[in-house]
Amino acid sequence: xxxxxxxxxxxxxxxxxxAVTSECGPPRGSDPEVITKKAELIKDHVDAINITDxxxxxxxxxxLAACIRLKMMGLEPxxxxxxxxxxxxxxxxxxxxxxxxxxxNILCLSGDHQSFGDCAQGQNVHDIDSMQLIQTVRxxxxxxxxxxGDEINRPPQMFVGAAANPFADPFEIRVPRxxxxxxxxxxxIQTQCIYNLDKFEEWMKGVRDRxxxxxxxxxxxxxxxxxxxxxxxxxxxxxxxxxxxxxxQRLGDTPKEKQPEEGIKICIESIERLKQVEGVxxxxxMAIEWEEMVPEIVEKGGLYPRPKVN
Amino acid sequence: xxxxxxxxxxxxxxxxxxxxxxLILGCNECVTVCEAGGQKEVQVLASALRMNALxxxxxxxxxxxxxxxxxxxxxxxxxxxxxxxxxxxxxxxxGVGIQFTAEQYPSIMVYPGVNTCFMxxxxxxxxxxERCQGCGQCILAITGSVCPVTRCAKRLFNGPCGGxxxxxxxxxxxxDCAWQLIVDRMKALDKLDQFEKLCPIKDWSTDRAGGPRKxxxxxxxx
Numbered sequence: 001x002x003x004x005x006x007x008x009x010x011x012x013x014x015x016x017x018x019a020v021t022s023e024c025g026p027p028r029g030s031d032p033e034v035i036t037k038k039a040e041l042i043k044d045h046v047d048a049i050n051i052t053d054x055x056x057x058x059x060x061x062x063x064l065a066a067c068i069r070l071k072m073m074g075l076e077p078x079x080x081x082x083x084x085x086x087x088x089x090x091x092x093x094x095x096x097x098x099x100x101x102x103x104x105n106i107l108c109l110s111g112d113h114q115s116f117g118d119c120a121q122g123q124n125v126h127d128i129d130s131m132q133l134i135q136t137v138r139x140x141x142x143x144x145x146x147x148x149g150d151e152i153n154r155p156p157q158m159f160v161g162a163a164a165n166p167f168a169d170p171f172e173i174r175v176p177r178x179x180x181x182x183x184x185x186x187x188x189i190q191t192q193c194i195y196n197l198d199k200f201e202e203w204m205k206g207v208r209d210r211x212x213x214x215x216x217x218x219x220x221x222x223x224x225x226x227x228x229x230x231x232x233x234x235x236x237x238x239x240x241x242x243x244x245x246x247x248x249q250r251l252g253d254t255p256k257e258k259q260p261e262e263g264i265k266i267c268i269e270s271i272e273r274l275k276q277v278e279g280v281x282x283x284x285x286m287a288i289e290w291e292e293m294v295p296e297i298v299e300k301g302g303l304y305p306r307p308k309v310n
Numbered sequence: 311x312x313x314x315x316x317x318x319x320x321x322x323x324x325x326x327x328x329x330x331x332x333l334i335l336g337c338n339e340c341v342t343v344c345e346a347g348g349q350k351e352v353q354v355l356a357s358a359l360r361m362n363a364l365x366x367x368x369x370x371x372x373x374x375x376x377x378x379x380x381x382x383x384x385x386x387x388x389x390x391x392x393x394x395x396x397x398x399x400x401x402x403x404x405g406v407g408i409q410f411t412a413e414q415y416p417s418i419m420v421y422p423g424v425n426t427c428f429m430x431x432x433x434x435x436x437x438x439x440e441r442c443q444g445c446g447q448c449i450l451a452i453t454g455s456v457c458p459v460t461r462c463a464k465r466l467f468n469g470p471c472g473g474x475x476x477x478x479x480x481x482x483x484x485x486d487c488a489w490q491l492i493v494d495r496m497k498a499l500d501k502l503d504q505f506e507k508l509c510p511i512k513d514w515s516t517d518r519a520g521g522p523r524k525x526x527x528x529x530x531x532x
Contacts, residue, residue, distance in 0.1 A: 132467070
């Protein structure tokens with residue numbers, strides 16, 4: 001796949017390296033150091049850092065401002081953008097705002113429903129969906145035009161990503177849904193957290209059967225478990241999450257104080273296994289409020305040092 | 311039909327606290343079917359208001375009328391001769407009927423007696439569910455006759471989000487995932503290949519977004 005943007009992430013993937021991305025959740029306040037400190041912890045071990053966009057619909061510092069903080073540190077942000085809170089005017093406007101700071105990666109999402117967050121009584125927008133946001137960014141970048149048809153002066157140069165959840169229902173359309181995102185113009189995918197590796201591999205087989213792995217870079221999503229409590233919560237309470245009983249049991253059989261260590265071990269084992277899966281182009285490590293563990297995971301997962309690209 | 315739900319009687323009592331001559335005005339259409347604003351509900355509300363007046367020692371006249379419809383001038387005319395007897399109307403019609411009644415009788419206060427909820431259908435007695443949001447550009451032809459605008463909590467046009475679990479929506483396990491329904495139906499119709507066709511960005515100008523809407527049909531105007 002030829003390089004179309006100045007994105008460092010795109011360059012690393014195009015050179016055939018296994019990419020490593022991670023993410024930072026912005027604070028529930030305006031202290032910029034929350035972001036810069038998290039970024040400091042992981043910056044030497046990842047190629048790009050996602051900034052989440054009001055994840056789980058809890059109001060936080062905006063993704064764009066936090067991405068600018070990363071840019072100011074000389075790092076490579078991935079701007080997450082959900083269609084829940086902005087109409088097509090605001091989406092295009094924020095894309096241009098990000099482009100003005102040379103933010104070169106975007107992740108197009110629909111976003112968690114607002115009923116999960118702190119503004120459950122609020123409206124949602126959903127003027128366009130995540131698939132259409134992919135099309136929008138590609139249109140702005142490649143055609144150099146607004147959705148309304150007018151020319152964009154200095155269009156965005158963004159490497160366009162999206163999420164995929166191989167574990168949600170109905171399973172039979174999960175590969176077709178990826179194919180649809182590819183047709184919409186997506187260039188990289190970060191998957192939902194993988195705990196059921198068998199099912200992920202089944203999905204990847206479907207992806208390969210259609211040759212989709214040659215059209216889009218797939219980064220396998222991983223979140224280390226801190227405790228058996230977290231595993232149970234993810235299994236039972238988080239929609240679209242597939243945590244097999246063996247994982248819960250393995251953590252449950254581990255003494256409480258050793259559970260975080262075991263969680264990291266599971267994560268590293270997953271990396272080792274997923275490296276063997278054809279079509280996996282890298283890893284997206286979402287260590288939720290546990291960013292300090294990312295370096296260890298990356299090192300023990302054999303993904304360190306990170307490649308240098310110009 | 312338009313589905314409405316009863317308002318708490320305390321809320322209605324609060325509206326009416328300074329009124330002495332009150333007309334409870336029912337509607338014989340949708341709100342009768344959904345048992346929120348027909349003749350029966352008019353009787354129940356009027357009785358509750360009378361009892362409350364009695365309890366508070368107030369001398370209040372409360373009358374009951376149920377019209378065929380409140381969204382038609384013709385039927386609203388039926389109360390023209392009596393309306394002057396009242397200083398307040400509680401309309402148990404949907405929001406359309408309430409407003410149309412108020413437009414016909416500008417000098418009298420018209421209060422809502424129901425909460426108008428949605429356009430829906432009767433699943434079974436006592437259970438009504440939403441089917442249409444009147445977006446003005448029907449896409450049911452490409453979504454297996456299941457509306458994602460109405461029935462997907464994120465109104466996604468191109469497939470289910472990552473929260474679809476065992477056929478249910480991530481926001482509530484009692485709500486079907488619209489896209490599960492769409493996929494099931496497309497499969498039953500042997501049209502699942504249509505799923506991969508990208509649904510273009512929607513023109514919402516015919517929706518609420520475009521401002522108050524109007525349908526003008528010159529062919530049926532007299």
